[in-house]
Amino acid sequence: MAERACKNDCMVGEKKMKLELTNAEQWIKLFTSKLDENVSTLNELDTAIGDGDHGTNMERGAKAVKEALDKQTPADLSALFKTTAFAMIQKVGGASGPLYGTAFLDMSKAAKDEADLAKLVQVGADGIKRRGQSDVKMKTMIDVWQPVADDLSAGPLTADQVDQALQSTKGMVATKGRASYLEEKSVGHLDPGSQSSAYLFDSLIEALGEK
Amino acid sequence: MKYGIVIVSHSPKIAEGVKDLISQAAPSLSITYAGGTDEGKIGSSLENIQKAFDDNQGQTILAFYDLGSSKMNLEMFLEMTDKDVHKYDVALVEGAYTAATLAEIDSPLTTIEDSLKKLKIK
Numbered sequence: 001m002a003e004r005a006c007k008n009d010c011m012v013g014e015k016k017m018k019l020e021l022t023n024a025e026q027w028i029k030l031f032t033s034k035l036d037e038n039v040s041t042l043n044e045l046d047t048a049i050g051d052g053d054h055g056t057n058m059e060r061g062a063k064a065v066k067e068a069l070d071k072q073t074p075a076d077l078s079a080l081f082k083t084t085a086f087a088m089i090q091k092v093g094g095a096s097g098p099l100y101g102t103a104f105l106d107m108s109k110a111a112k113d114e115a116d117l118a119k120l121v122q123v124g125a126d127g128i129k130r131r132g133q134s135d136v137k138m139k140t141m142i143d144v145w146q147p148v149a150d151d152l153s154a155g156p157l158t159a160d161q162v163d164q165a166l167q168s169t170k171g172m173v174a175t176k177g178r179a180s181y182l183e184e185k186s187v188g189h190l191d192p193g194s195q196s197s198a199y200l201f202d203s204l205i206e207a208l209g210e211k
Numbered sequence: 212m213k214y215g216i217v218i219v220s221h222s223p224k225i226a227e228g229v230k231d232l233i234s235q236a237a238p239s240l241s242i243t244y245a246g247g248t249d250e251g252k253i254g255s256s257l258e259n260i261q262k263a264f265d266d267n268q269g270q271t272i273l274a275f276y277d278l279g280s281s282k283m284n285l286e287m288f289l290e291m292t293d294k295d296v297h298k299y300d301v302a303l304v305e306g307a308y309t310a311a312t313l314a315e316i317d318s319p320l321t322t323i324e325d326s327l328k329k330l331k332i333k
Contacts, residue, residue, distance in 0.1 A: 089257050089284075090257065090258060093254035095279050095283060098257070098286075101257075102283075102287065131286065
């Protein structure tokens with residue numbers, strides 16, 4: 001009986017971590033700052049294996065997110081993620097708009113009755129998989145989102161774990177997205193979407209004060 | 212009007228050009244398009260896509276797109292709309308042209324879709 005009760009809701013060694021609104025606000029704010037500070041890094045990574053605008057696109061998204069959040073303070077987690085999603089969807093312009101947008105929109109829906117951080121990030125990762133019709137090992141942002149979701153469900157996330165996930169994209173051959181046109185030539189470059197996702201989760205670690 | 216066609220492209224000029232081209236084959240169809248970002252640059256915009264569908268007069272709308280984020284924004288719109296929209300993973304120009312020619316003479320949807328099958332490239 002005990003086993004059955006545990007089936008859907010707990011795993012051995014699982015540590016639940018509730019995401020509080022104040023931390024989440026700080027998380028998104030730090031993310032937008034990192035995007036502002038790293039425009040050229042993201043553009044350079046994208047120039048190597050894409051169309052060179054990931055930094056500029058994400059900066060435009062970050063600006064829109066900041067403006068939207070300044071205009072209206074979100075009442076709860078769901079509202080925060082929804083505002084973030086809509087700003088990204090409307091302003092990013094490239095493929096990362098609908099991808100980040102879907103991740104945050106799905107997290108917004110889930111946050112109505114779920115505050116567990118690991119579960120929310122998993123919902124976001126699943127949203128990206130659905131929108132991009134992709135999965136791990138295709139050299140996309142999922143190669144950061146999915147390992148991070150797994151690490152979060154096992155315990156506190158560390159910057160090393162995020163970096164390890166990011167670095168793993170370097171050796172991969174891209175099979176989804178613009179970089180896939182380059183086939184083997186995509187090997188040896190970090191995936192730009194994984195880099196911006198690493199900024200997202202580095203921001204999360206900082207916001208939770210676990211750096 | 213039975214059918215409408217929506218064109219979604221990364222480039223405002225491609226979107227407009229495909230509309231011009233297929234309008235010749237289908238002068239009476241409702242053909243609308245969304246090209247580029249909301250600033251008219253290369254990219255895609257959910258807002259522009261939404262407007263193209265809002266402005267379309269077709270009861271059944273056939274949608275064609277070019278690259279990845281056009282597709283993703285289009286799919287995002289499809290998750291939100293109640294309209295009867297069919298999206299085709301076919302070569303943009305040839306697919307839209309084929310569909311326009313057949314839709315102009317009110318061909319059944321199955322006939323249109325059979326012809327589009329050969330043009331599936333993504």
